Amino acid sequence: MSRVHDVGGQTGFGPVSPDLDDNQPFHADWEARVFALNTALRRRGVFNLDEMRDAIERIPPEQYLAASYYERWLLAVEMLLREKGLLADG
Amino acid sequence: MSEDHASTAIAARVRRLEERLVDAGVVSDAELDTILNRFLAKASPLNGARIVARAWVDEGFRERLLDDANSAIKELGLSLGGDHAELRLRVVANTQTLHNVIVCTLCSCYPLQLLGPSPSWYKSLAYRSRVVRVPRDVLAEFGLHLPDDVEIAVWDSSAESRYMVLPMRPPGTEDKSEDELAGLVTREGLIGTAAV
Known part of the structure; x- marks a missing residue:
């Protein structure tokens, strides 16, 4: 079954905007922290890269499409931590 | 790095998440800093x-x-x-x-x-x-x-x-x-x- 992330060949997303890139790896400090958290949690073996990808792909489609790149990472990390009992709700 | 209102809310959420993981002993602030610095320096x-x-x-x-x-x-x-x-x-x-x-x-x-x-x-x-x-x-x-x-x-x-x-x-x-x-x-x- 194809999930929302499987966009290869889909139409309707408009042209690519190469000029929008400003060569900055992160556009806010929180993006850098999410990146580092993800790396640290993977190194600790809390989850692996495949689980992380799977979690991103399980984000509900409307949320996935509306979220920025690192928002998706954050949603996926939170999802995995909840599922593994490391992050109680609230 | 400028941050608009929505971004500020997410930043607070990320900080809370980080604090909880640090308190639980899962990660440390120093470790996160090291990861970022190495990544930005080497990649x-x-x-x-x-x-x-x-x-x-x-x-x-x-x-x-x-x-x-x-x-x-x-x-x-x-x-x-x-x-x-x-x-x-x-x-x-x-x-x-x-x-x-x-x-x-x-x-x-x-x-x-x-x-x-x-x-x-x-x-x-x-x-x-x-x-x-x-x-x-x-x-x-x-x-x-x-x-x-x-x-x-x-x-x-x-x-x-x-x-x-x-x-x-x-x-x-x-x-x-x-x-x-x-x-x-x-x-x-x-x-x-x-x-x-």
Whole structure:
């Protein structure tokens, strides 16, 4: 079954905007922290890269499409931590 | 880094998450800082450019690179990294009749260690969806207009396999040193959205 992330060949997303890139790896400090958290949690073996990808792909489609790149990472990390009992709700 | 209102709310959420994980002893602030500093210091398109320049001046290296890139880049002290096993790298060479371009349609897989952090557009839904359907149009949007008789190969990266493009050596660069040649190579050239 194809999930929302499987966009290869889909139409309707408009042209690519190469000029929008400003060569900055992160556009806010929180993006850098999410990146580092993800790396640290993977190194600790809390989850692996495949689980992380799977979690991103399980984000509900409307949320996935509306979220920025690192928002998706954050949603996926939170999802995995909840599922593994490391992050109680609230 | 300016932050609008929505971004401020997310920043607070990330801080709370980080604090809870630190309190639980899962991660430490120092560890996160180290990860970021190492990443920003080491992952750079200069690495990919060094590989390309070496391949341009050393035919034997070029052959080894195209045959088994993971082994070849070790000669330059480089590695792709990975959780447990090293990620697989394949280098694809442009020719007069074939142009290569890389994408990750499913997410954003990319040889970070060799190309540095990926550009925003690489992660955009527009690039991921369209470059596999209308690559010639997408490359034209980057200002790269390929002749009709040049075939385009699009390489879709995965969690285990990463790609890098080996651009053609520009004409008129016979007298340049390896370092000077490396200086000609751009991140976009390594992705395939520019000629070099």
